[in-house]
Amino acid sequence: xxxxxxxxxxxxxxxxxxxxxxxxxxxxxxxxxxxxxxxxxxxxxxxxxxxxxxxxxxxxxxxxxxxxxxxxxxxxxxxxxxxxxxxxxxxxxxxxxxxxxxxxxxxxxxxxxxxxxxxxxxxxxxxxxxxxxxxxxxxxxxxxxxx
Amino acid sequence: xxxxxxxxxxxxxxxxxxxxxxxxxxxxxxxxxxxxxxxxxxxxxxxxxxxxxxxxxxxxxxxxxxxxxxxxxxxxxxxxxxxxxxxxxxxxxxxxxxxxxxxxxxxxxxxxxxxxxxxxxxxxxxxxxxxxxxxxxxxxxxxxxxx
Amino acid sequence: xxxxxxxxxxxxxxxxxxxxxxxxxxxxxxxxxxxxxxxxxxxxxxxxxxxxxxxxxxxxxxxxxxxxxxxxxxxxxxxxxxxxxxxxxxxxxxxxxxxxxxxxxxxxxxxxxxxxxxxxxxxxxxxxxxxxxxxxxxxxxxxxxxx
Numbered sequence: 001x002x003x004x005x006x007x008x009x010x011x012x013x014x015x016x017x018x019x020x021x022x023x024x025x026x027x028x029x030x031x032x033x034x035x036x037x038x039x040x041x042x043x044x045x046x047x048x049x050x051x052x053x054x055x056x057x058x059x060x061x062x063x064x065x066x067x068x069x070x071x072x073x074x075x076x077x078x079x080x081x082x083x084x085x086x087x088x089x090x091x092x093x094x095x096x097x098x099x100x101x102x103x104x105x106x107x108x109x110x111x112x113x114x115x116x117x118x119x120x121x122x123x124x125x126x127x128x129x130x131x132x133x134x135x136x137x138x139x140x141x142x143x144x145x146x147x
Numbered sequence: 148x149x150x151x152x153x154x155x156x157x158x159x160x161x162x163x164x165x166x167x168x169x170x171x172x173x174x175x176x177x178x179x180x181x182x183x184x185x186x187x188x189x190x191x192x193x194x195x196x197x198x199x200x201x202x203x204x205x206x207x208x209x210x211x212x213x214x215x216x217x218x219x220x221x222x223x224x225x226x227x228x229x230x231x232x233x234x235x236x237x238x239x240x241x242x243x244x245x246x247x248x249x250x251x252x253x254x255x256x257x258x259x260x261x262x263x264x265x266x267x268x269x270x271x272x273x274x275x276x277x278x279x280x281x282x283x284x285x286x287x288x289x290x291x292x293x294x
Numbered sequence: 295x296x297x298x299x300x301x302x303x304x305x306x307x308x309x310x311x312x313x314x315x316x317x318x319x320x321x322x323x324x325x326x327x328x329x330x331x332x333x334x335x336x337x338x339x340x341x342x343x344x345x346x347x348x349x350x351x352x353x354x355x356x357x358x359x360x361x362x363x364x365x366x367x368x369x370x371x372x373x374x375x376x377x378x379x380x381x382x383x384x385x386x387x388x389x390x391x392x393x394x395x396x397x398x399x400x401x402x403x404x405x406x407x408x409x410x411x412x413x414x415x416x417x418x419x420x421x422x423x424x425x426x427x428x429x430x431x432x433x434x435x436x437x438x439x440x441x
Contacts, residue, residue, distance in 0.1 A: 016307070
């Protein structure tokens with residue numbers, strides 16, 4: 001993980017804005033099936049854990065592979081997914097690092113069909129600032145229907 | 148109500164960010180059933196009024212009691228609620244005070260079941276800055292299905 | 295189109311906040327049926343294009359006429375619409391101009407009935423800063439069920 005200590009850490013509104021912008025960008029990559037770019041929004045040793053998965057995905061290769069598989073499965077059924085993150089709460093946890101908690105909805109839209117809210121989750125992130133901008137070091141996603 | 152006049156009033160992006168962060172925190176408390184902490188996000192004389200309620204709840208005791216009752220009723224049915232506030236518009240109304248208008252959705256997730264959008268509402272707040280941060284002095288929530 | 299070059303262009307958190315606030319205000323106008331004010335949130339030569347429409351609406355008269363017709367049709371059926379814009383990504387594209395990309399949901403609430411997510415779309419805007427604040431110069435809305 002390359003964390004650049006001399007990047008001045010944003011605080012307050014600037015940090016909050018950067019995290020909102022990061023989430024928007026990151027989810028657009030995922031929803032557009034750009035899974036390699038999606039994996040680059042995690043640190044090289046990044047972890048994606050979820051209460052719906054038996055084991056966490058660790059590292060970019062595992063993270064992009066899981067997203068590629070999920071995207072292909074949806075694609076085959078003619079379903080598009082939109083991930084909405086909202087009610088975002090951000091805490092600076094050190095220079096160039098932050099924790100964030102938000103709600104996340106998965107909206108599914110079948111081609112020619114009716115959009116539905118498929119899943120409601122809570123997402124907790126450990127974020128670090130790298131040369132490439134903010135990255136997720138550890139993400140825990142908990143589906144509300146499973147807890 | 149303790150409003151501390153010497154806290155420098157935020158404006159622009161900083162005020163907007165503080166209100167977004169406040170809403171995220173406040174709704175996470177409500178959705179997690181932490182109803183006493185939820186009541187502390189209102190001023191001591193805070194009012195929660197809604198077009199779905201015959202009378203407003205006035206004061207923290209009434210506000211926490213109403214939330215406790217609603218949360219227990221959901222809990223019994225194995226339903227979790229997530230409150231999403233969005234499309235937030237904020238106006239400074241004086242030093243350390245603001246009005247805000249937003250849309251609010253209530254998402255319901257039955258244990259082991261399918262998430263649904265239960266309610267769509269409009270939420271209007273009078274907010275004041277206290278030693279403990281932003282607090283709601285007066286909240287009016289109008290359900291869209293009733294108007 | 296009156297673009298005032300000497301208004302200092304906001305960047306970072308301030309720009310992001312202004313766009314969020316603009317979207318909240320703009321959608322509240324549309325959802326409240328204030329279609330003439332809605333049209334004023336576009337530049338005089340503003341364009342509203344959508345993959346669901348055979349042709350774009352060009353100019354404020356066309357834009358308000360289309361909104362008036364849509365609002366009246368909903369009103370007759372006793373349906374209220376709420377437009378939610380989220381996952382907003384903003385890029386400054388010059389002094390007093392920006393591009394933005396966001397997700398947009400249309401929530402429909404029948405009087406006395408159950409709210410539903412009617413549509414999921416992606417919205418791309420070219421925004422310019424005028425004396426009256428931010429305005430849309432070109433909006434492209436693509437419904438996810440049609441692409």
